[in-house]
Amino acid sequence: MKPVIQQVIVVEGHHDSERLKKYFDCDTIETGGTSLGDDVIDLIRRTKEKRGVIIFTDPDSPGNRIRNAINQAVPGCENAYVERKKARTEYKVGVEHADEDTLKEALEHVVVCEEDPKGRLTMQDLYELGLSGRDNSAALREKAGSLLHIGNGTAKTMLNRLNCLGITKEELQEVLEK
DSSP states (O other), X not given: OOOEEEEEEEESSHHHHHHHHHHSEEEEEEOOSSOOOHHHHHHHHXXXXXXXXXXOOOSSHHHHHHHHHHHHHSXXXXXXXXXXXXXXXXXXXXXXXXXXXXXXXXXXXXXXXXXXXXXOOOHHHHHHTTSSSSTTHXXXXXXXXXXXXXXXXXXXXXXXXXXXHTOOHHHHHXXXXX
């Protein structure tokens, strides 16, 4: 028996929906790519009020743009992240390429962006913690993203996600010391 996901999962395309429905009893909304129409945003907004939504876009630049646009237009959505290295083939990256365990882990660790985050981190904070401007910064961001279940990316992407969650500098330092 497949695990049931009560919320509706927002994905980029049909293949993402097929992949999720292979392993979960779930409903999806497909954005159809980066050109989010008002009708799609309105559907996501109405669905969030009725059942809740989980934004589960690809771990790439277009996926991040879609996620950010939805989070801005429809505050309070849950977000699931999959690590790039766990959702790729030789030539492509995306939710549709992740295995069952990776998808399950991502959906078990959804996060909600706070509308008024408590601890505004800065790029200087990331630099001081080694997450930016160092030879091993990308590896540290990957570690932090994995431990916090927020995926990984550039320093700017990481900063946005950390601030979205209201992570303080002290909390981030504790994560990095693990």
